[in-house]
Amino acid sequence: MSTAAMPEFPAGFRWGVSTSAYQIEGGVAEDGRGPSIWDTFAHSPGRIADGSTGDVACDHYHRHAEDVALMAGLGVSAYRFSIAWPRVRPSGDGPVNPSGLDFYDRLVDDLLAHDIDPVATLFHWDLPQPVQDAGGWLHRDTAPRFAEYADATAARLGDRVKLWITLNEPFVHMTLGHGMGVHAPGQLLLFDAFPVAHHQLLGHGLAVAALRTRTASPVGIANNYSPVRPAGQSDADRAAAAAYEALHNRLFTDPLLGRGYPDFPGFDPAVVRDGDLAVIAAPIDVLGVNYYNPTGVRAPEDGAPLPFELVPLDGYPRTAFDWPVVPDGLRELLGWLRDTYGDDLPPIQVTESGCAYDDAPDADGRVHDPERIAYLDGHLRAVRAAIDEGVDVTGYFVWSLLDNWEWAEGFTKRFGLVHVDFDSGARTPKSSYAWFRDLIAAARRTTAR
Ligand code: BGC
Numbered sequence: 001m002s003t004a005a006m007p008e009f010p011a012g013f014r015w016g017v018s019t020s021a022y023q024i025e026g027g028v029a030e031d032g033r034g035p036s037i038w039d040t041f042a043h044s045p046g047r048i049a050d051g052s053t054g055d056v057a058c059d060h061y062h063r064h065a066e067d068v069a070l071m072a073g074l075g076v077s078a079y080r081f082s083i084a085w086p087r088v089r090p091s092g093d094g095p096v097n098p099s100g101l102d103f104y105d106r107l108v109d110d111l112l113a114h115d116i117d118p119v120a121t122l123f124h125w126d127l128p129q130p131v132q133d134a135g136g137w138l139h140r141d142t143a144p145r146f147a148e149y150a151d152a153t154a155a156r157l158g159d160r161v162k163l164w165i166t167l168n169e170p171f172v173h174m175t176l177g178h179g180m181g182v183h184a185p186g187q188l189l190l191f192d193a194f195p196v197a198h199h200q201l202l203g204h205g206l207a208v209a210a211l212r213t214r215t216a217s218p219v220g221i222a223n224n225y226s227p228v229r230p231a232g233q234s235d236a237d238r239a240a241a242a243a244y245e246a247l248h249n250r251l252f253t254d255p256l257l258g259r260g261y262p263d264f265p266g267f268d269p270a271v272v273r274d275g276d277l278a279v280i281a282a283p284i285d286v287l288g289v290n291y292y293n294p295t296g297v298r299a300p301e302d303g304a305p306l307p308f309e310l311v312p313l314d315g316y317p318r319t320a321f322d323w324p325v326v327p328d329g330l331r332e333l334l335g336w337l338r339d340t341y342g343d344d345l346p347p348i349q350v351t352e353s354g355c356a357y358d359d360a361p362d363a364d365g366r367v368h369d370p371e372r373i374a375y376l377d378g379h380l381r382a383v384r385a386a387i388d389e390g391v392d393v394t395g396y397f398v399w400s401l402l403d404n405w406e407w408a409e410g411f412t413k414r415f416g417l418v419h420v421d422f423d424s425g426a427r428t429p430k431s432s433y434a435w436f437r438d439l440i441a442a443a444r445r446t447t448a449r
Helices: 037-042 060-074 097-114 129-133 140-159 170-179 190-214 237-249 276-280 327-344 369-386 430-449
Strands: 012-018 076-081 117-125 163-168 218-224 228-230 286-291 295-298 309-311 348-353 393-399 419-422 427-429
Touching: 012 348, 037 129, 037 327, 037 430, 060 097, 060 430, 076 393, 097 117, 097 140, 097 327, 117 140, 117 190, 117 393, 117 419, 129 427, 140 163, 140 190, 163 170, 163 190, 170 190, 170 218, 190 276, 190 295, 218 237, 218 348, 228 237, 286 327, 309 393, 327 348, 327 369, 348 369, 369 430
Parallel strands: 012 076, 012 393, 076 117, 117 163, 163 218, 218 286, 228 295, 286 348, 348 393
Antiparallel strands: 295 309, 419 427
């Protein structure tokens, strides 16, 4: 980790933490919440590494006041959480459940009382099970269902949420959930999963239109990006890298910014109807960027089902997920977005950045996580360098506030600034929490000068 002082950030830079509903809330059967595809998936034997579910998770549904107090102690200016569609409209297209919205209403008011901007994501992968039963994102009707849910949510919270994020990482939901079957809903369709991309993007566009009628707050989307590194300089490796880049980085950005779909192998024009691209390209105010690591790619073997093969990137430290730690990849990525999309690119907020390590309390009950401090330090310097290079980045959210339920990995991967004992629910701020708190306080002092 660099010993040099952290460079100053622009005045008004948003310092935040991120979470998502199914990963922290628990309370899955309370106040009228219906089942989501993640309840179904987690309860299916063999799907989750440790056999756990999100039934209780961090019990945030009951401990939210304690968690807001932790955020206030950290000094963040924003909290990005997600709203569970199955709490708000459990059947997907039936009546709105006011008690489900009550929970978020209280949370939003509590955040505002602590001077923390509520940033709400409308879809972080927890589709109501009845919507899945009717075809899910493979089916076009899910897009208007999503917009109706967005409308109902903004009718209640639109006066207080400070930034709306429609979808979280539609790329990951398509590939892991529908292409490879390792996330809910567990479908293994490979490139036949393309309708899931288009219908999510269409849902995004329809939701943007609905949100505009309910709120004056900015609206955006949070995409997952990964700089792509070809394993070698051969034409075949470069072609493989270009194919992967189209899938991971362009498929969910080109149409959003008015450029239509990139050339990529799964594209099925039959799914795209007249007018859809204009709906998808509705102007957004913020592009959310979730960055974890770059991806190494080489040409596939002859006859392989995919036009690329993913290869490990050697020579970097690794997290407990075995992901390479490459802070400069974030600077590279932000520059790539600016160079690729130019004036079409809205201001960026880094809506997720973080790492998993096997953090455990020591004999005194304290949790030391120097690797996370080094990780965040490096990534913030990378953001600062990108700003120096002319990229308009206006915020940074750490993934995550709490150790939580990490999807197919269950409770085995800890991403939090705050350690959670998953038996008792006890929260213990880690040393990275103190580090981030001090960094935010120092940044506020210098920008207030
Ligand atoms: C997701 C989070 C997840 C994190 C770490 C992102 O892809 O949005 O829900 O916990 O990565 O895997």
